[in-house]
Amino acid sequence: MDKLLTGLKVIAGVVGVVFWAASQFWGILLVLLALGIHMVQNFSRMDREDAVKKLKDLGMSAFYPAVGILAAIVLGGLIMALTGYDPINAYKAMFYGGLVKNWHISLLNATPLIFTGLSIAVAFKAGLFNIGAEGQYYVGSMIATWLAIRFSLPLGLYILAIFILAGLAAAAYNIIPTWLKIRTGAHEVVTTMMFAHIATKYSTIFVRNNGGDPAVSKHAYVTDAIQEANELLPLKTIIPGANYRVHMGVLLALVTAIVIWYLLYKTKIGFEIRAVGANKTAARTQGINSGRAIMTAMLIAGFLCGISGTTQVLGLEHKMYENLNAGYGWNGISVALLAGNDPIGVIFAALLWGILDAGGQYMARTTQTPSAVVEIIKGIILFLILAKYLYFWFGHKLFKGRKKAAAGEAA
């Protein structure tokens, strides 16, 4: 029986992920089924008391995100109603657009966010705030574009090389800020932010020098297209029926999240990173070289942003735009915070963000509600999920109010 369930779980999980990535929204139902079976299996092995306790913990950990998202939707609706839009229609369009009509766009939006979210999560685990992820994303995109325009090799070997080189370059971009952090204590929030601005400024020069010169190019502010051999295969080559724009990067992102989870929780260096992030002094007394752990975490963080940019260039855009303001680096911060820096959670947080973005665009097109509403909803979701103390605070206020009223009545 147990073996049968395990088999069912694996099949449902794999098939679910494949269909889900192939822009079939209902694939996620199979994934959820697999998770459900996994939980049932786990619970059946526990005795009653443990199971109840575990269930309570799970309920609590699901409570804050659920309440946060619901409350943000209500508040967002209120803002829309107050500014003269129809919230019901807007939300209908948003969810229809994000989940059904343009599900493939949600997936495409989520893909780079998974990488950048992981990047920021890894840095957070080491106690650092990689706020300049956007800069590393640009560095990765630039190196990937430069390499992919110029050369190509058969058998996809070169694509692998592009991924590695772009990732390494983006990782190298983090060396100076991290070294300064370790040696002088210069705060990484300031230094990586400045490096991000430098990289985005440089990207304009880069785009102009690679085909985007308005004086000679027909398409101003866009680089030349990369060579066709360097484009990532679309997903429909292995899964028929996938949307033609969805590419292999989606699967790569999912695999990367699992790899990062393994790295953080099952390897020595992952343990060191988490130990330094949790308590530097305690880690040092255990003989952990905190500088090395911080450097490793930031290099991994940079590498992830680099491959985020590479996936986007090779998989979706096939060229690089000037001032594209994609903001995958900035949004990665929200994704990591939302996921509580959990690598697997990052996948779902990135998907939520991707759905909101895709749905927001569809909503703006069909109902003329400004898509910036989505930005506000995102901010409120973040705030409500992170401010766990908010619920105690409200409870306390309510409770105190009642107590006072009761005291008044007694008097």
Add this chain to the structure above:
Amino acid sequence: MEFVIELLSATMRLATPIALAAMGAAVCERSGIVNIAMEGLMLIGAFFAAAVALATGSPWLGLLGGVIFGGLFSLLHAWSTVTLHINHTVSGAIINILAAGLTRFFMVEFYGHPGSSDMVQKTLGDLNCAVPLLSKIPLLGPVLFDQSPTVYFMYFFVLFTSFLLNRTKLGLHIRAAGEHPMALETLGISVKKIRYIGVLYSGLLCGFAGSFLAIEYGRFFTEGMTGGRGFIALAANVSGGWTAVGSFVAAIFFGFIDALQLKLQVMGIFKIPPEFFHMLPYAATVIAVAGLVRRSRPPADSGNDFSIEKEM
């Protein structure tokens, strides 16, 4: 000589938003709250300064609007860090995201399109006035005293912040809240209240700095127009050793680099793309923070959450 005066005069002007925000940072950080939300606060200030100035036609009311909305928005940071005990950096990041979203939403609401707002007809920059007598001093006169009113406000706030922190009772409480909050609480003074005041002060000054960008330095609000100045102000405060005067000196340094890159661009001595000049202030910030941070000591309890229940 002409060139030097022009360069230094531009330095003072470009240092103004950074110095104003850095004064806010000095008070906020000394009260124990890390404020990376300044970028967002400046953005909100800039947006509402332009909006009010456009609606009323008065740059002074615009300035007031920017300051008030910057202050109001900063209360969100105070509430989330002090009352709700969220990590200061995390709260700041959320507020920056919210500020970008809100300004974009209101852009579409007010002007019907994202991007830039309509042009403000009369700005604070048009109210340039030389101080009589003082502006006649050779070199220093035209540099320091032939400016727009906001620059004079900036001088005032540098002196005021320094006085507030070092010579008043409230300043003592602010410093205590950042160094040893329990000691302050023992005296019967609410650490929470003091920290709220610290954040609010930074919010008001960031609103001022934002107003400068929208209706003095420029004539309209553009999305993301702060361009990292909130973080540069934070860097100015760190390089200036968390003091008002130190932050001011650092802000002038950043203003000088900014003025220099503008002048170099115009002169065209170096035949390189203008973006390289735009990078200069950011690179200078990294160097300043890295070079100076070791000599200064942050407030002992800066960035730490304070709740009286936990201390006991």
